[in-house]
Amino acid sequence: MKKLLLYPLLILVLVVGGYFLLRRSSGKWAGVDETVVEKFARAAGHPPHRPLIDTEKGDLLLFCFLVAGILGGFVMGYCFHELFPPTTSSLTSKQPEAEPQLESSRP
């Protein structure tokens, strides 16, 4: 019980502490692709250009995820038996739950 409370509390303290620490910080928190990769690339005359497929336009990214979710869900459902074949062997150590002994309960 103590562990159950301790871990979420620890995570909460870390998240809240980190949040206020980062808010008070004067750092820009730019990614290293900007601070390192782009810096050297620009110096060498090869600045990055816009992505070939630019999804950062309005809700286009959301639409892309919707389409990907629908397609992915359909493919997963269609190939369900191939992905999760009905086999007795399992990768995990968990033993399958015993089937109810219907036959033995009969008179």
Place this chain on the structure above:
Amino acid sequence: MKKWILLSVVLIFVCVLPASAMHLSEGILPAPWAAFWFVVAIPFVAWGLRDLRRRSNVTPVFKPMVALIGAAVFVISCMPIPVPTAGSCSHPCGTGLAAILIGPQLTVLVTSVALLLQALFLSHGGLTTLGANITSMGIAGGFVGFGVFHLARKLGSPLWMAAFLAGMLSDWATYATTSFELASALHGSGSFLHMFVAVAVAFTPTQLPLGILEGVVSAGVYCFIVSRRPALLQSLRVVKAEAV
């Protein structure tokens, strides 16, 4: 397993903010170099596909397991983590942990899928630089992680330490390879070595602590699996029965 897959899918859809890190953006590499890194990466991806077919023929539930680890690599390599020592953000890679669990060639495969999705939907990396990014994150990260883990085990290191070293060094190897790719393509008339060192040194304040963090996370996840599902590691042939 279904719960894990569901959790991974939810995490993928929650994690829609593009991270900014080691992935080389569109247009940074000149065309010949971009093509060269594709030539390097394609045989490894083909090797991974072949390995997936072979191993899933033996164990059919292996395929969803690989998909699950692919989802984990996707999410981990999308997470921008602020590093106070540098005042910038970067992301871990997750390829060290993946390589321990499914092997380096399959790590290349799942990394290529993760990077392709990130380039298509999140503007994270690029399509023209996909080969270079697969080489640094999948090939360098995966093979270094796998090699370090098994070398450490052979030298008698405990499991958690081997997983820690694999996670940490695979992260550093990824960024060292990115430095190599940038320096080899962009050094121009200057010295290759000078530019390689300059890029690697520029990465250091962010990646040094982040690599250690990745090592800790890899060791934590690995020890969790060892304690909860040791048979999973035996069936994946990661460790022998007596080791867990």
